[in-house]
Amino acid sequence: MPRQITSFSNETVKRLRGLRDKKVRKGEGLFLAEGLRILAEARDSGMLPEIIAYSAAAGVHPLAAEIIAAAEARGADVIETTPDILSKMSGKDNPQAILGAYRQPDMALAAIDRAAAPLWIVAQALRDPGNIGTILRTGDATGAGGLILIDDSADPWSVEAVRASMGAIFTQTVASARWEEFIAWLREGPGQLVGTSLNTSHDYLDPDYDQPCFLLIGNESQGLPPSYEAECDLLVKMPMLGRADSLNAAVAAAVMAFHVRASWRNRS
């Protein structure tokens, strides 16, 4: 049975609240996801939270009740609490009525089966967790297998990234690696590494893209290091018709991912 908790100093409340901090997330190996829609996405992808906090202030949605029951049956810690306390945990003024703490999956490259999808997104040193979440959401929409985070990156398990992913954090494989490690892994099997760059005359609309295609997106302010570009099988440029010389990283990833998918549409 759920425990009723109305105290901010309760241990489970403090533990959940702590998960907004990267070090605590890393230590616990857990991350927070909020809202029935995302918790249902997780359940449909085979994942249940280890801790759930919810408010019954506006009633409990039948789907929420199902997830709570399923998680309890698997030994989850479940607390019923107040909107105020949920607000403190999520850092939002208008919190969702339910949130869960999930186990972070293994982020080793070895967890990736490159044959499982024709498209993978690789992002280097992303700084903005919202961009990571948005790229995961785009990956889900374009049938990518997942996202490989290269070098030091914002935390994909942060509340902001999970929120922006709209549930795709549960459907996309997420891996993390240093560049050298990634290149060594990539070259062990098939895969075309495609970088987006200003330092090329190849328009992104022209090439035939291979499968699996690994789309490499550079850091928000610096773009890709020259030595990383040199390693790519193909560099392509998205034409910039205005005064700006770059795109938002999540936008660049999406335009490339949708175009590559579209280029395969009439493939036999």
Add this chain to the structure above:
Amino acid sequence: MPRQITSFSNETVKRLRGLRDKKVRKGEGLFLAEGLRILAEARDSGMLPEIIAYSAAAGVHPLAAEIIAAAEARGADVIETTPDILSKMSGKDNPQAILGAYRQPDMALAAIDRAAAPLWIVAQALRDPGNIGTILRTGDATGAGGLILIDDSADPWSVEAVRASMGAIFTQTVASARWEEFIAWLREGPGQLVGTSLNTSHDYLDPDYDQPCFLLIGNESQGLPPSYEAECDLLVKMPMLGRADSLNAAVAAAVMAFHVRASWRNRS
């Protein structure tokens, strides 16, 4: 000559700081832009700030000195201040060394010359100022003429929107209108209104897009109201290959804008 200001209670400091508030921005008719890169973009687009604050703590870049001199010559209020005070104004821990307050341009539809560009982006009830800025940046990259904000929208003059636009706030025309007003204006001249929707079987890759094309993007969580979809000349769907049923609004705008441009590439 710039005045040296080191007091948080100085009137110009308070005035600039106040511009982070929407009501104050509206009352003053000004907005804040930060950073030499964006101020240079503004200058190259013919706009100079009415107020400038900068720090000489790390020296003054020659380009900053040029902009400061040009603005002063036009009667701008210029203050030299501390990084701490700049931080208070911008709300950032590591503030840019220069910021300016600019006059908000007229946002009436009448300010738009639809013949000036083949592509315009129209966004309905956007809630996230970051999305507005990102869409402006995409509009610049795809040669759009500007962004028309429909109904109640986040403020394009907010610090977050200006920052995400990376200077495109100065190169794109920004207008604001109620839906009925927009439709009446649109139908007075040429223009194909293209909505993105799940309620159609038309894949976005198939149609011939007319010029000028008005791309209509729906609110982040609700999408377009059915009555707005009914008004579109064309509804198209971006295929969703995963579990998610929607895209980030700025991503949807970018994928459509880049595709429409690409579809025109071989046009005579």
